[in-house]
Amino acid sequence: MTKLLQPRTYVSLLALLALVLIPLAIQSAFVFHLAIQVCVFASLALAWNIVGGFTGQLSLGHAVFYGIGSYTAGLLVAQFGITPWLGMFAGAAISMLTALVIAYPTMRLRGPFFSLATIAFLEVARLLIIHEESWTGGSAGLNVPLQIGLPWMIFREKSAYLFVAFGFLVFTLFISWMIRRARFGFYLIAVRERVDAARAVGVNAANAKMMAAVISAALTSLIGSFHGMYLTFLEPSSAFSLEMSIQIAMFALIGGIGTVAGPVIGTVLVLPVAELARGWLSAFGNGTHGFVYGLLLVVVVLFFPRGIVGHLGLRVLKLIDQLPSWPLAIQKAAAPQNPNIHYAPKGMPILRAVNIEKRFGGLKATENVSITLHAGEILGIIGPNGAGKTTIFNQLSGFIRPDKGKVEVLDMNGVWVSPTSPELFARAGIGRTFQIVQPFAGMSVLENIMLGAYLHTKHRADAEAIAREVAELTDLTQLLDSEARSLTIGGMKRLEVARALATRPRILLLDEVLAGLNPSDVVRAIAMIRRIRDSGVSVLMIEHLMQATMALSDRIVVIDLGRVLREGAPIDVVNDIEVIQAYLGKGYTHAESS
Amino acid sequence: MSLLLQLLVNGLLLGGSYAIISIGLTLIFGVVRIVNFAHGEFLMVGMYVVWLCAQHLGLHPYASIPIVVLILFGLGALMQRNIIQPLLSADGHIQIFATVGVSTALLNLALILFGADIRKVDASFGTQPFSIGGITFVSGQLITFVVAIVVATALHLFLRHTYTGRAFRALAQNRVAAALMGVNVNAMYVLAFGMGTALVGLAAALMTVQYPAFPTVGSYFVLTAFVIVVLGGMGSLPGAVIGAMFIGLIDSFAGYYVGPDLKEVVYFLVFLSILSIRPTGLFGLGQGSE
Numbered sequence: 001m002t003k004l005l006q007p008r009t010y011v012s013l014l015a016l017l018a019l020v021l022i023p024l025a026i027q028s029a030f031v032f033h034l035a036i037q038v039c040v041f042a043s044l045a046l047a048w049n050i051v052g053g054f055t056g057q058l059s060l061g062h063a064v065f066y067g068i069g070s071y072t073a074g075l076l077v078a079q080f081g082i083t084p085w086l087g088m089f090a091g092a093a094i095s096m097l098t099a100l101v102i103a104y105p106t107m108r109l110r111g112p113f114f115s116l117a118t119i120a121f122l123e124v125a126r127l128l129i130i131h132e133e134s135w136t137g138g139s140a141g142l143n144v145p146l147q148i149g150l151p152w153m154i155f156r157e158k159s160a161y162l163f164v165a166f167g168f169l170v171f172t173l174f175i176s177w178m179i180r181r182a183r184f185g186f187y188l189i190a191v192r193e194r195v196d197a198a199r200a201v202g203v204n205a206a207n208a209k210m211m212a213a214v215i216s217a218a219l220t221s222l223i224g225s226f227h228g229m230y231l232t233f234l235e236p237s238s239a240f241s242l243e244m245s246i247q248i249a250m251f252a253l254i255g256g257i258g259t260v261a262g263p264v265i266g267t268v269l270v271l272p273v274a275e276l277a278r279g280w281l282s283a284f285g286n287g288t289h290g291f292v293y294g295l296l297l298v299v300v301v302l303f304f305p306r307g308i309v310g311h312l313g314l315r316v317l318k319l320i321d322q323l324p325s326w327p328l329a330i331q332k333a334a335a336p337q338n339p340n341i342h343y344a345p346k347g348m349p350i351l352r353a354v355n356i357e358k359r360f361g362g363l364k365a366t367e368n369v370s371i372t373l374h375a376g377e378i379l380g381i382i383g384p385n386g387a388g389k390t391t392i393f394n395q396l397s398g399f400i401r402p403d404k405g406k407v408e409v410l411d412m413n414g415v416w417v418s419p420t421s422p423e424l425f426a427r428a429g430i431g432r433t434f435q436i437v438q439p440f441a442g443m444s445v446l447e448n449i450m451l452g453a454y455l456h457t458k459h460r461a462d463a464e465a466i467a468r469e470v471a472e473l474t475d476l477t478q479l480l481d482s483e484a485r486s487l488t489i490g491g492m493k494r495l496e497v498a499r500a501l502a503t504r505p506r507i508l509l510l511d512e513v514l515a516g517l518n519p520s521d522v523v524r525a526i527a528m529i530r531r532i533r534d535s536g537v538s539v540l541m542i543e544h545l546m547q548a549t550m551a552l553s554d555r556i557v558v559i560d561l562g563r564v565l566r567e568g569a570p571i572d573v574v575n576d577i578e579v580i581q582a583y584l585g586k587g588y589t590h591a592e593s594s
Numbered sequence: 595m596s597l598l599l600q601l602l603v604n605g606l607l608l609g610g611s612y613a614i615i616s617i618g619l620t621l622i623f624g625v626v627r628i629v630n631f632a633h634g635e636f637l638m639v640g641m642y643v644v645w646l647c648a649q650h651l652g653l654h655p656y657a658s659i660p661i662v663v664l665i666l667f668g669l670g671a672l673m674q675r676n677i678i679q680p681l682l683s684a685d686g687h688i689q690i691f692a693t694v695g696v697s698t699a700l701l702n703l704a705l706i707l708f709g710a711d712i713r714k715v716d717a718s719f720g721t722q723p724f725s726i727g728g729i730t731f732v733s734g735q736l737i738t739f740v741v742a743i744v745v746a747t748a749l750h751l752f753l754r755h756t757y758t759g760r761a762f763r764a765l766a767q768n769r770v771a772a773a774l775m776g777v778n779v780n781a782m783y784v785l786a787f788g789m790g791t792a793l794v795g796l797a798a799a800l801m802t803v804q805y806p807a808f809p810t811v812g813s814y815f816v817l818t819a820f821v822i823v824v825l826g827g828m829g830s831l832p833g834a835v836i837g838a839m840f841i842g843l844i845d846s847f848a849g850y851y852v853g854p855d856l857k858e859v860v861y862f863l864v865f866l867s868i869l870s871i872r873p874t875g876l877f878g879l880g881q882g883s884e
Contacts, residue, residue: 052687056687058686058687058690058691060690060694104870105866105867105869105870106866106869106870108870109869110686111629111686111687111689111690112629112631112686112689112690113629113824113869115629115690116629116820116824117866117869119817119820120817120821120862120865120866121862121866123817123858123862124858124859124862124863124866127855127856127858127859128859130855131853131855131856131859242813243698246694246698249691250691253687253691257687286702286705286706286709286710287701287702287703287704287705287706287809288702288706289702290698290699290701290702290705291698291699291702291703291705291706293695293698293699293702294695294696294697294698294699294700294701294702294703295695295699296695297691297692297694297695297698297699298677298692298695298696298699300691300695301681301684301688301691301692301695302677302680302681302692305684305685305688
């Protein structure tokens with residue numbers, strides 16, 4: 001309850017309540033209508049934002065779900081006398097199925113292609129509704145029977161509509177807020193920003209996208225059902241219109257895409273202005289409000305691409321935070337332990353690649369490579385540029401499937417498994433970093449690490465506790481609250497390691513974490529890798545920085561031209577003549593002997 | 595037999611109209627790497643310009659080609675210079691919203707200025723049908739078809755054999771590397787975008803003979819053009835022409851055998867299935883969807 005006394009909470013609740021209180025105070029039919037429209041469109045924009053904002057897939061066909069919702073509810077009332085309170089769930093179910101059908105093939109499409117495909121689905125739906133004239137009413141439209149009363153969702157009083165619409169708004173807002181705060185929301189943003197890094201910490205990108213599409217479709221459909229009852233008349237050209245899809249997306253953009261408050265703020269500001277403009281400028285003809293929307297869209301993308309929340313949000317929050325507040329008791333949880341993890345006894349094999357081979361066209365990037373990592377050791381992989389080290393790494397973490405041979409991991413229960421995708425590798429206990437760092441730039445350092453921690457817990461508090469523990473190990477505790485984009489290169493590399501460590505791996509694959517660091521950062525990183533090994537994690541590292549590799553590694557594997565050239569103790573490997581030739585060319589030995 | 599042949603001819607001739615709209619779209623995408631959602635509205639603007647020329651100057655649509663091509667080149671260049679150029683390195687969704695915004699604004703502007711009525715140009719030349727061996731042709735459609743093929747070939751040669759054409763192709767592959775080789779990126783983009791919209795102006799002049807102008811005429815044609823361009827592989831000229839013929843044939847045959855109100859459903863379904871199997875289009879070289 002003390003949460004209600006926080007300025008951010010009570011200010012947002014009051015602002016939201018104003019949507020009901022102001023029309024009730026003014027008591028004009030037009031203001032009621034405006035408020036209802038604002039609630040409906042804000043809810044639609046919120047629902048759209050789950051796909052368009054959190055997942056970053058710009059759907060321009062969202063009216064399809066609105067249309068399905070309104071038509072299903074409308075037809076069930078008209079044909080079978082079924083109350084829309086039930087009909088809307090039937091509509092939502094159909095919309096969810098439709099969303100799956102749409103999301104599955106379009107998931108791989110990017111940017112404009114995804115938008116085009118969603119428009120195409122919308123067109124197909126609209127044309128089919130028009131074609132099925134016998135039961136949909138075709139292009140002439142469909143009248144909802146005017147049975148007045150709560151069971152039929154049709155009221156005499158506008159205020160009753162407003163209460164229902166406001167209920168929908170609060171509901172969608174709540175769902176949207178829950179998603180943003182929960183692990184699922186983290187995963188959606190992670191998939192949007194960097195799909196590879198997300199998969200490496202065990203996120204199933206495809207499932208996350210489908211789930212978002214389904215939730216968004218269901219919400220849009222429910223609101224569509226209600227709006228259909230409010231309008232009491234449905235026609236394909238407006239229920240399934242591209243124009244409405246664009247409008248919904250536009251409100252979210254103007255408010256701030258990907259934020260929780262943005263879609264609501266955008267609708268509250270823009271919709272009344274456009275409706276008023278429609279009234280004032282009606283002398284100029286039909287298209288006025290559409291013209292205003294179009295111009296506004298262009299102005300916003302040119303000058304405020306991050307929307308109102310993106311550009312002003314922080315400043316407003318600061319102002320709000322100065323309002324009186326009652327202190328919250330902060331609880332700190334201890335990181336949950338997982339006693340069931342099977343740590344293999346020191347020296348036992350824990351990860352092995354058996355005769356793996358990978359071709360890219362005519363190039364043999366990996367040729368008959370076998371590598372075994374033992375529990376508790378640090379294994380260094382070295383080799384000249386282009387030797388195929390990173391390709392091997394990608395096969396050891398599931399990002400590339402070998403053409404021949406297999407990669408096996410000793411999983412948590414002590415069973416050898418061959419995972420088939422990056423997320424399954426992560427679940428089997430392999431954490432990896434990327435040579436080119438992949439921070440989630442907009443998230444804080446803490447949130448970046450939490451993303452990894454969510455692999456083993458659903459609870460925010462647990463994830464946070466794990467993240468803080470890992471931050472200690474990786475020297476990031478001081479930086480937990482800064483944005484990831486503000487880190488130095490050394491900090492970003494440590495963040496890569498931290499995110500991987502937060503998945504509680506038993507095997508850590510490090511891809512050039514020392515490259516590009518300044519000398520003092522190298523010293524810190526070396527100490528960090530030792531600490532990681534001492535905590536029971538086996539480490540396999542690619543590294544160019546020779547002194548560090550020599551100092552850290554228990555064993556070294558040399559890769560050249562996609563093959564294993566040498567394997568052994570550091571001191572034997574560096575003095576090997578073939579290894580020297582691979583790095584420096586044959587001329588070196590001639591030069592030395594002469 | 596003659597029915598099949600007639601449907602084939604109808605499909606190919608319709609494909610000619612689609613081709614000439616699609617060429618401009620694919621040129622813009624190929625060079626500037628922008629999917630111009632306002633392309634259809636440029637067609638609509640062009641058709642109104644042609645109608646105004648006929649109304650006030652008494653020009654036949656074919657005679658108004660120079661005027662409409664110039665005006666649309668200017669509009670396209672303006673849009674590139676003032677809206678697209680500042681957003682070249684912006685997020686993908688911002689670029690989509692920008693062209694969607696222009697599209698919405700233009701469509702509604704037409705609604706304000708001309709109302710929702712359809713505006714038809716009365717032209718005698720171009721509308722007469724004639725028949726060869728029992729197959730009916732409409733002269734205007736035949737002209738559009740021939741012009742589409744000629745323009746596509748000319749553009750193809752231009753891209754291969756002139757400095758500007760090579761610069762366009764270089765930009766399409768790597769903007770930064772092209773700039774390092776001394777290509778004036780911004781000027782080339784303005785030129786390419788202007789050429790793309792000028793081509794849709796040409797399409798407007800040719801098509802106004804058969805089709806009336808109305809505010810949403812653009813969305814009617816451009817969705818089809820998008821389907822064609824994606825099918826043909828975004829940015830590929832030959833792909834756009836072949837895609838246009840393909841969709842023209844589907845349109846003609848599905849219109850006859852499935853039903854005129856469902857022909858669009860058929861080619862949207864073809865489009866969606868191809869997109870999901872091969873996101874880069876049938877003739878794309880694999881870089882289209884990136």
